[in-house]
Amino acid sequence: MEEKLRDYFDEMVVYKDLKKSNFFKSLSLPSFLRDWVLKKFEDEDGEFDIEEIAQFVQTYLPKKEDWDVGIKNRIIMEYENVKILTKIMVNIDISTQEISFYLPAFDLSPHETIIEADVWQECKEQLSQGRECWGVVELGYRPPTEQPRQPGKIKLISFTDFCPYVVDLDYYKELRAEFSVHEWIDILLGAIDYNASGYKDEPEKRAVLTRLLPFVEKRLNLMELAPKGTGKSYIYGSISKYGNLSAGYMTRAKLFYDLGKHLEGLVYNSDFIAFDEIQKMQFSDMKEMGAALQTYMENGNVTISGHSGLADAGIILLGNIPQEIMDDTKLMIGDLPSLFHDTAMLDRFHGFIKGWEIPRMNDDMKISGWGLNSEYFCTILHLLRDDASYRAIVDEIVEYPEKSDTRDAEAVKRIATAYLKLLFPHVRNSSDVNRREFMQYCLRPAYKMRKSIRRQQGILDIEYRGKDIPVFTVKGE
Incomplete structure (x- = not known):
């Protein structure tokens, strides 16, 4: 199974051994950052140099307490340019056209920062892809001036996108067809450690x-x-x-x-x-x-x-x-x-x-072997949110009584759509859907999840008591 995974997903696979995770636990890295670091430093056999990784983390992934005094001092008082790997959000002021940024991890807000015009021209394609981006930000300081009067601000010197590869969603969808649903479930578990x-x-x-x-x-x-x-x-x-x-x-x-x-x-x-x-x-x-x-x-x-x-x-x-x-x-x-x-x-x-x-x-439930890179996987899931084709398929093949409660119908179909994206991302139209598998893995679980909400409402309010949600079926099943 691991060989098959590596053959098909190649560079998107990383060796994870959480049974020996004391080293990474001490670094307090979330999975997507841990896998990004592993991908950067592992060889083809999954081996890495602990000291090399520790030095990288210490340099580029500071804790908030390191920022409050140490890094601020280096930037503002020592006029040093500092690079860190973090989340950045851009803010464009409508009245002044000034561009600033926000670092949520360190509570650095837009009124304390600036992105100057030349830097924005160099980085805007990467920084304008969404409301927030992960990457290596290089920070410097623009000191206060009297003429014209302007306050000191931390400025962006450069930005390098966090993602070292192009995420091809269509390729991911196509590869799903090479695995059974049982194999795919195991792959998804490995992706989340x-x-x-x-x-x-x-x-x-x-x-x-x-x-x-x-x-x-x-x-x-x-x-x-x-x-x-x-x-x-x-x-x-x-x-x-x-x-x-x-x-x-x-x-x-x-x-x-x-x-x-x-x-x-x-x-x-x-x-x-x-x-x-x-x-x-x-x-x-x-x-x-x-x-x-x-x-x-x-x-x-x-x-x-x-x-x-x-x-x-x-x-x-x-x-x-x-x-x-x-x-x-x-x-x-x-x-x-x-x-x-x-x-x-x-x-x-x-x-x-x-x-x-x-x-x-x-x-025994912690991964010790090859699995999908969590950073790659979470990006795939994020991109799937924008794909409306799965909901169109669900709307086409799911049937329920015409007078069903609107919220019940929406809830069941929305959950079933999420299951379809997660477990069967390779389907492109309704003819691709195995009706029996869809009922077992998507529609029936969605129905049960909504039913539990209805039961809690019935306990709280007599108006909902005894009112069950309708039976949902699949066309062609």
Whole structure:
């Protein structure tokens, strides 16, 4: 299987050994950065020099505490140009035409920075590809002046794109056809650092992969409650450079739009926002946040005091659950913040992930071998979000009663579309779809995920009690 994977995916494969991960654990790198570094330093047998990697990380991947004093001192006081590998976001001021940038990892905001015209001309093609980019940024300092009067600013000297290769989505789709669905499931697990042979059966494997659905489908809103130690935070916080894992405290400004700083929030700059340990999560204004979330989760609209925009990040709730209520016929969400007890809010969640179907992590489940480069894989999933052809296929082949609830129909079809992208990316039209496999791997799981949401609504409100979602079928099955 590994030989077949390497033959077909070639440069997109990297050797990962998480059973011997103490070295990388000490570096605190997310998977996509770890695999990028491994790809840079590994030989064809997967061997690398630990000291060489450690030196690179120390030089180019500083921690926030290194930035606050050490790196700022080098740039501002010593007039040194410094290169770091990080996420960068560009801001173009309409009134002044001044171009600035934002480094989220270090809280370096646009009013402290500048991209001068000549540098912008050199870097604009790379920096204007999206709202945010990963790459090696070279920083310098423009000191304050009296005539004309202008403040000192950190300036961008150069930018080198993070991705060292061209990601060919069509090639990825074509290669999927070379593998069975069972082989493909194992490949996907390896891409997110799991060892497929460590699971007892395929339902366990598929339960883990359900967590990837918001990676491939826009504005897919899910809720997961699971026992501790099943890897929720790891998948949502480490695998993709396009996602955001938040915990502790959340404000409307941070999530949607900061009026004071004129900065777009997380929903604009992420494929998904996962609220970790949701039972402990605090919101700045529960009522205000509830109203904003409901509107956003319904249609992607962000409307705040004169600001209006559209975003497509999914909202994910992650929490722990005691064993005695691991049952969707019981109230499972009682410990969640009160804003999520409202049935109208619950309706905006497309599906529920039963995290207790995912086994607790152990060493046998950690990859030790060749797998898809996580950095490459998360980029593929990000690109699949823009492909509307899969939804067109789902609309064509899925049938349900005409008077079905609109939100139920949308939820099931949206989740089924995400499964189709994830497990069968090679299908190009409805005739390519194996109806039996689609029912087993896409439509039936989507139906069950939505059904759990409906059951929770029925427990909270008599209006929903006994109202089940309709039966969904596949044309030609």
